[in-house]
Amino acid sequence: MSKKYTIEIPASAMKKTGFKSNEQLELNVNHNEITIRPSKVTDQLPKIKLYWYILPAILLTIAFFIFCRNHHMRTVPITGDYSIANGSMLLSLISGLFVFVVSFIITKLRNNGPTKNVYWRSLPTITIACGLIIAFSFTAFFWLLGKIFTDARFDIYTSTTFVFVIIALINYLMINLALTLTSGIITNLLTIMIIGGMLFSMLTNSTRDWWKHNFSFLGTSQNSANLQFNVTLIFSGLLMIALVDYLFVNLQRKYPGVKTQLLRWLLYGEAACIAAIGLFPNDPKFHILHDRISMWLVYIMLILIVAIKWILPEVTKQFLTISYVIGAVMGAEYIVFKLANYLSLTAFELIEFALSFSWLLLLLQNIENLAQYGEQLFLVKIRDDLIDETLVGTEKQPQDKTKS
Structure with a gap:
């Protein structure tokens, strides 16, 4: 006798897979994940x-x-x-x-x-x-x-x-x-777009000591690569709007109400600020507007962090802890920057950007998981059974009653 396990899969999940009853499938174990897929590799590819x-x-x-x-x-x-x-x-x-x-x-x-x-x-x-x-x-x-x-x-x-x-x-x-x-691919495009575009602007600009000014210097007319930097921000903001649109199709269907709408519009505001920073670079004629938009970006981020406990459906304690820690670090860094000369303006902006963008990706990942639940994510049960291996693969054969 040996122990084997049975996985109970909801009927709604089976309908979405297209698998047939008694079809032979492949089970892949990778660390703590189990993936069930067609045994033919070609069936998994578009x-x-x-x-x-x-x-x-x-x-x-x-x-x-x-x-x-x-x-x-x-x-x-x-x-x-x-x-x-x-x-x-x-x-x-x-x-x-x-x-x-x-x-x-x-x-x-x-x-x-x-x-x-x-x-x-x-x-x-x-x-x-x-x-x-x-x-x-x-x-x-x-x-x-x-x-x-x-x-x-x-x-x-x-x-x-x-x-x-x-x-x-x-x-x-x-x-x-x-x-x-999918939403995961759009998130990857957003990440590649922002990080790749900014690194490209840093590497190709004509002013090697740009970091002595500020991060926004990459988008000014004094930088030869300002177009790449500004276009990156504009379309990163638009791409984030597309991602929010995609995620909230299923999310609002499952969690209708004012709170979900508020979360959606705050994310729209965050994306609009990212695009507007590229649309209005830190040149003399846009300097005040650029600074105001940058501050709105920070304000919306702080509102999201503080209110996420109430506006994100089924928020986990782990994500709340991470949110408050990141918010506290951003606040502490701002105080250090204002009261001491320990951080330069460029270093302050880069650290704030890294923290806020990382938290934003975590938030979008949480929203994606909520949106996929019942559509692509399902709850399953694993039941252990005792099976006699000597009986596996054997069946009682019917007696042949015909006479020779």
């Missing part, structure tokens, strides 16, 4: 047909080849004005965003994917955010290649092959993104 991403790549690669031939380019440099970097980035943006939008629209109209909970108004924001992330990634990647392979050039056929592979890869990733777009 069904993306080859021509969806290969055909646009072929067409744009032909355009790249014709362009190089018309300009009598026998070899193509990795970086520069007419290079593999610029060509692949421009064509990947065109092709990748096109297939993303088409895939999103088709999935949304068919109502057979996670995009059914994404509002149509969020599509332009998510698309532009993806485009900016692609542009930042390409710039950083080819900048590194340019440093490693200085003045490297490739013949037109090799260059065209590189461009084709890059475009096809971006197309596949963008189609996969459109078919699997």
Whole structure:
């Protein structure tokens, strides 16, 4: 005799999986998590047909080849004005965003994917955010290649092959993104957008001692990379609005009322302030407005931390403790900054940003868990049973009553 366990799964959860009775599944144990999934790996992946991403790549690669031939380019440099970097980035943006939008629209109209909970108004924001992330990634990647392979050039056929592979890869990733777009992915896009955009602005700006001024200096006209910094903030705010929209579709259905609406509008206000800081940089003509918006951002954050106990449904004691600790640290840092010269303005702003953004991600994660409960998260029971292993896999065979 040995002990085995039975997992009781709600019928509502089974309906969403599409699993059939007595179907053989695969159980994966990873640390403290148990995942039940189809035994075939291919069943877990989105069904993306080859021509969806290969055909646009072929067409744009032909355009790249014709362009190089018309300009009598026998070899193509990795970086520069007419290079593999610029060509692949421009064509990947065109092709990748096109297939993303088409895939999103088709999935949304068919109502057979996670995009059914994404509002149509969020599509332009998510698309532009993806485009900016692609542009930042390409710039950083080819900048590194340019440093490693200085003045490297490739013949037109090799260059065209590189461009084709890059475009096809971006197309596949963008189609996969459109078919699997969830709140978790939008949160990741938001994180990459803010952190990547700011790091990109820090690395590419012409003023190396910008940190001696303040964090907002990156968005002023005195910084050569101010456009990247401000655009990052604007679309980070818009992307956060899209994420809040997505999360509150199910949350307000389960927890209707004034408190949930108040939480939603406070998060809208936080996102609007992030976008407005980029829209009105810390230049002389916007200095006062920029400072006021920055203060509103802090005020809304403090209101959220103080009121989260009442406006977040089913808030946990652990999250409350983390919220109050982060709020206390932010308050203590503000007092130290005002009363002593221990912290510079840039250091103060960076620490405040790191603390507030971390807490905001935790809040969005809690909201996501609440929104998914009953939709993607379900309560299950594990029951232990004693099973005789000698009987497993054996059945009582019926007697053959026919006479020979």
